[in-house]
Amino acid sequence: MEGELAERFEEQASLQGKGKNRGGGRGGKAKGGGGPPREVAVSKALSRLLRHQAENAGIKLDREGYAPVDRVLQYGPIRSLKVTLDDIQQAVADSDKQRFSIKPNPATNPSGDESSTDPSHWLIRANQGHSIKVESEALLQPVTLDNVPPVVVHGTYFAFWPLVLESGGLKRMARNHVHCSTGLPEDQAAGVVSGMRRDAELLVYVDVRRSLEDGAMKWWISDNGVVLTEGNEEGLVPTKYFKEVVGRKEDVGVLWKDGEKVADLPPNIKARLPPGKGGGRGGRGGGRGGDRGGR
Template sequence: MYQLTLGQRAQPTSPCGTSTDLRGGPIPAQPAHPTRTASSPARVGRRRCRPPPTDGYEGRLVGSGLSGCRGGGGGRGGDGSDCIDALGRLLTRILRHMASELNLEMRTDGYVRVRDLLKLNLQTFAKIPLKSHTVDEIKEAVRRDNKQRFGLLEEDGELLIRANQGHTVTTVTSESLLKPILSADEVSVCVHGTYRKNLDSILHQGLKRMARLHVHFSSGLPTDGGVISGMRQSVNILIYLDVSKALQDGMKLYISDNKVILTEGFDGIVPVKSPISRRHLSPSSIREAKP
């Protein structure tokens, strides 16, 4: 059992609906879409507050190198950013959650062949078939992702891509995907962000990995300049893990390429010891929170 330190921060009001995505937490409500025929590519992506514009990219991206983004869907300003963003969201879903059901060959370190991805009969919310995208657009989606969710690898002339963390597919293994943390000195802070509505359950049952392979911790706070991924900006409860104690008790901790700290816990659970110390933090003092 671990004594964790909790902090609270203010939660901004969401302007959208209260649905839940694969990663948990609120996402905007999805607008209605026309019925898809059996021959149409499946559409996969994140819901939006409003439907995308219907004006196409045709004729606007000539010479841009983003050939798939000329094929349809809406854009913000006609520069292809919406198209590439939609592609990145689809890649996240496929590489974290869908490889098995799509019969996509995935290695234990999470890598798949880009050419295999581009053969899939799927469509993004930008209304562009994945097959019409190019390798350059895949690279651009990786480059633009501000949370560095993806890794690219060229091996024997073959371009491979993976999600750096967040998997539910059981093909990947922690040892192949991640770097082990062997000492508490390797991380300055290990903090899990969640919401008040989840607190009672966490105190009674511990932190659960749920459908994912790991419980996720951030190596810093969202307001820290060096922190990229591992925590939503909207969390209002902060839970700090005593890394030294966890390692002493035999818990295996890992860190991903985008600096998310991950653990399988014990049987999928990081236990929480009560009583725990609570600190009520305003948004302005959140930087001063210490484990």
């Protein structure tokens, strides 16, 4: 959803001469002054490959979404950064949202030697966020009526809310899943790590239990605690399962309650496209994900 929404929004902005934000890199500059720090570039290249480009790069993921590290190191953008096994292990360890998992490759490292410095002895995967086909059953743990998280919330933006309503709910679009969190980004002390961007402006609380009772869709949870669903047959989490939608920014109150609209966005709210959310190059739109306030 967000990719489609971002494209529409950016088109409108460009007509007004404002569509110039290409979402620059976070943090300091890499060598040459034009990009993000090297560690950020490495993490982004890994995410791009393991979530979206593995098939195009000729790298076959196993059932659980793992790729051989020696093959990953040959991926063009990673090779151009001169990435090593140590860099990859550091990227896994340093990821604040635990985006990746790494483990010994049983085919080449049957003893599970965790001190091995041979890249072919290791496998790496992205824990969620795929647009390439992976098997949910192998990659993720199912959410059932016995283990529904107390809170499941999706973060989105004022700019995208009208088109969420127009679409009838949250759509996964070209990604495999709609992403949700088990709490807010500021709840890290309570174990909430991932599933929502820190700058989300609207919180969509989803009634997962009701959707499971209705048999409407399947739900999953990743190793890093992101709650995911493919949605219904249309790839949609319908608005009837919105338990509550409430503003997180600019004193916006409750917009939706128990599957029904209770208010519109206040007229003074400006639907600005968030930084890095453009539909073109350098943004996070481009049709790759659902309404991707979650990550």
